[in-house]
Amino acid sequence: MAASKASRLGEEYETPKAAPPPAPVRPRLTLDFPRDRIWKTRIEKVNAELVVLTYGTIVAQLCKDFDSDYVEVNKQLDKMGYNIGLRLIEDYLAKSNTMRRCSNFRETAEMVAKVGFKIFLNITPTITNWTSDSKQFSLVFDENPFADFVELPDDNRAQDELWYSNILCGVLRGALEMVQMQVEAHFISDVLRGNDTTEMRVSLIRYIDDELPPEDD
Amino acid sequence: MSHLAAGKTAGAKEAAGLRYPSNGKTIYHRPLNRTKTAELSQSSFAYLFSEMVTYAQRRVTGIQELEKRLNLQGHPIGLKLLDLLLIREPARSQTRPLNIISLLHFIKINIWQHLFGRQADRLEKSSNPDTPDEYMIVDNEPLVNAYVSVPREMSQLNCAAFVAGIIEGVCDGAAFPARVTAHSVGGKEEGEMWPGKTVFLVKFQPEVLEREALIGRA
Amino acid sequence: MSYYFAVIGTQDNPLFEYEFGTSKQGGDGQLRFSDQVRHLNQFVLHSSLDIVEEIQWTNGQLYLKAMDKFFNSYISCFITGGNVKFLLLHQPPGANSSNVIGGVGGIAATTTRSTSIGANPTSPQTEEAVKNFFTEVYDNYVKAIMSPFYKANMEIKSPVFRSRVAAAGRKYL
Numbered sequence: 001m002a003a004s005k006a007s008r009l010g011e012e013y014e015t016p017k018a019a020p021p022p023a024p025v026r027p028r029l030t031l032d033f034p035r036d037r038i039w040k041t042r043i044e045k046v047n048a049e050l051v052v053l054t055y056g057t058i059v060a061q062l063c064k065d066f067d068s069d070y071v072e073v074n075k076q077l078d079k080m081g082y083n084i085g086l087r088l089i090e091d092y093l094a095k096s097n098t099m100r101r102c103s104n105f106r107e108t109a110e111m112v113a114k115v116g117f118k119i120f121l122n123i124t125p126t127i128t129n130w131t132s133d134s135k136q137f138s139l140v141f142d143e144n145p146f147a148d149f150v151e152l153p154d155d156n157r158a159q160d161e162l163w164y165s166n167i168l169c170g171v172l173r174g175a176l177e178m179v180q181m182q183v184e185a186h187f188i189s190d191v192l193r194g195n196d197t198t199e200m201r202v203s204l205i206r207y208i209d210d211e212l213p214p215e216d217d
Numbered sequence: 218m219s220h221l222a223a224g225k226t227a228g229a230k231e232a233a234g235l236r237y238p239s240n241g242k243t244i245y246h247r248p249l250n251r252t253k254t255a256e257l258s259q260s261s262f263a264y265l266f267s268e269m270v271t272y273a274q275r276r277v278t279g280i281q282e283l284e285k286r287l288n289l290q291g292h293p294i295g296l297k298l299l300d301l302l303l304i305r306e307p308a309r310s311q312t313r314p315l316n317i318i319s320l321l322h323f324i325k326i327n328i329w330q331h332l333f334g335r336q337a338d339r340l341e342k343s344s345n346p347d348t349p350d351e352y353m354i355v356d357n358e359p360l361v362n363a364y365v366s367v368p369r370e371m372s373q374l375n376c377a378a379f380v381a382g383i384i385e386g387v388c389d390g391a392a393f394p395a396r397v398t399a400h401s402v403g404g405k406e407e408g409e410m411w412p413g414k415t416v417f418l419v420k421f422q423p424e425v426l427e428r429e430a431l432i433g434r435a
Numbered sequence: 436m437s438y439y440f441a442v443i444g445t446q447d448n449p450l451f452e453y454e455f456g457t458s459k460q461g462g463d464g465q466l467r468f469s470d471q472v473r474h475l476n477q478f479v480l481h482s483s484l485d486i487v488e489e490i491q492w493t494n495g496q497l498y499l500k501a502m503d504k505f506f507n508s509y510i511s512c513f514i515t516g517g518n519v520k521f522l523l524l525h526q527p528p529g530a531n532s533s534n535v536i537g538g539v540g541g542i543a544a545t546t547t548r549s550t551s552i553g554a555n556p557t558s559p560q561t562e563e564a565v566k567n568f569f570t571e572v573y574d575n576y577v578k579a580i581m582s583p584f585y586k587a588n589m590e591i592k593s594p595v596f597r598s599r600v601a602a603a604g605r606k607y608l
Contacts, residue, residue: 046360048255050332051262053297056583057290058269063584065276080272084264091260120261148252149244149297149581154234154592158584167265191243194236234594244578245595296517296587300577303497303516312495313516319495390517390587392445432492 042095043119048145055146059164068153070161081167085174088120092175095119101179105204106130108181109137112172112202121145125200138188141165141198152192159194163187172202180208253305263364270365270376280373284399288382295328295386302327313391316429317352317421320393324384325354332383333360350426352419354384357411359399375399377415384417394422437467438608439476439524440600442576444588447484450519451591451600458605459564468526476508480522483510487520497573498566501557509556513569515576517587521569525556525608564607571603 059077066072096115102108109127117123117139125139146165152158163169169185176183182205189195237243273286302323303311314320325337343351359377367374377399385397396419403414436457442450454473456465468476483503490502491514503510513521555561579585579596 044259045256046259046262047332047334048252048257049301051257051265052252053294053583054262054265054269057294058265058272060293060583061269061290076272080268083271084268088260088264120258122255122257145252145255145257148247149578149583151244151579151582151584151593152235153584159236191238191240194238196238196240196242234592237595243595244581245575245593245599249574249577293583293586297581299516300580304573304577311497313491313497313514313518315492315495392518428492 048122052145052148055167056149063153063162068155068157070158074161074163074166077163077166078170078173081170081172082174083170084167085171085176086178088171089175089178092116092119104134105181106134106137108176109139109202112176113139116175129201136201136203139200139202141200144191144198147190147192147198150192159192163190164192165190165198169200172200177208182206182208249301250305266361266376266379267365269379280371283374284378284381287376287378288385288397291379291382291384292386292389295383295388296390297386298328298331298383299387299390302331314393316432317393317425320388320391321352321354321419323391324387328383328387329356332380348420350421350423352421354417354419355414356380356417357414359413359415362413362415375401375415377417381417384419388419388421393425395425396420436462436608437526438604439468439473439480440572440604441477441480441522442591443480443484443520443522445518446588447481448588449590450588451596453597453600453604455601455604455608457608459608464605472526476524479505479508480510480524483512483522484520487512487514487522491518498569500562500565511556511562511565511569513573515573517580519576521572521576523565523568525561525565527556568603568607571607572600575599575603 058080059073062073062076063070066076092115096111096119102111113125113127117125123141123143123145125141127137128140129138130136144165146168150164152162152164163186166187169187172185173183183202184205185200185202187199188201189197189199191198269290270283270287273290274283277283277286303313314323321340325340329335329337337354338357339353339355341353341355343349343353345351356377359380361376361379365376367376381397381399385395388395388397398418398420400416400418401414402416403412436459438455438457440453440455442452444450454466454468456462456467458464482505486503487499490499497513497515499512499514501509501511503512508524508526511523511525515521575596576591579591579593
């Protein structure tokens, strides 16, 4: 089993500050390498349904633990995602083989959508709806493997309150923080809620100074 | 009969129920087999699984309780896979397991192959005459354990309890109620060849054996 | 020809119910059960669960065909992997619950197209049609239970599921 040890139990969860500092070598990102080849040859894979069902059981358990307080469930999912994001970036840099730092936020968006999501979820969300200052964009998900088998609870609340895939917001936030970008991410629509699209809004808050340790949430 | 009538009134409120996208992106509009052979990155699973374990860990007081919780999280997956894999069988082999052996074969072959890309390594019946209700499914190297390194103070923990829960879900769903637990046996036998070797102990409820005996006589 | 379809959970609890009329042989899909018959149908269907339990451990097929008959009502059964039962009660045309003594023979004799789906509940054509109906419902049922929010023996409330069952009924029955 060549899989990496993704976590050490009980060590890093409570204290995200203890996560390893950003790699000293500046990540150098280029946009023209063959993404499909990376997916086909460099990514160890598992059955998608194992992942999807595992995510489903996590969300269902959170809903149970928090007594269907969906706002709290969203927060918990975001938190889990954040923890994942902090660890995932190293994996991302290794797999994408990118060494150059993104020169601007637009380039970052490209890398997130076309490399990050491709590597981890084998999807490529569409980047759209940039603000004129290039600090905010949307990711529109035509495909979302997490939502494949899902119908939200028919309790007159879930479709207004639960963001089923909210873990992805946290992942983005955590991962970009590790490369010195403080971002905010949240879903603004979801086909599971009856919307016609699934759309995540991502905003750059600021670039984190190199001298400072990564911000805790 | 009153409960059937109750089911009817519940049906009447449906008009106010869920909203669906106009483009028909719901589970009902996608073929079930769409993701049958789809793949995702192993690390995605690794991250999710370890977050699940870490989260569960914060809500329990001991290892036993943690394993119980992982078991509970796997259980609904087993219930779902039972029908999902059955409906994907070719029509002629689409049969419900009617005895313990066919059920355990379904788990060892179909469930394992689907989730982990290979069959489980071995299937054994307890050789102890006092426990004819116990069976063992052996996995030399459970995939789920490849992702979590357990701290020394928790060395008793076997995260394959999650998989035990999946197995238990399959058994319960197929009407072979059982308790399934995961036990690390690596290093205790066969040297260190399979340090992560795990035995899933399947202990069926008495009524399962009683029914089996009845069917055998018929 | 009218049909009463129910999904019954493992605790013999109803998870879903749907009544409809035939769309074959010029049928308009409208239900022809009187209120009295509708009530009786629920009882008949429920009583047939005992028979299902008798045969479910000797026959591993999902589709158990017409396995019970109560006067002029036939009950076809399909069992899922998770031991949830799909039951379909069908009553051939001309029959109604007040006509119990006439029985099946009478119907067959007076029906010109005795092999048609509506007329003869035990003909191979009908068996095949019911099988196709069940198979399509099963596909949608598995989709319903795949949701992480679906727990065993929960009522299936999805309106999309209901419309899919209705469509399967129109298509095959």
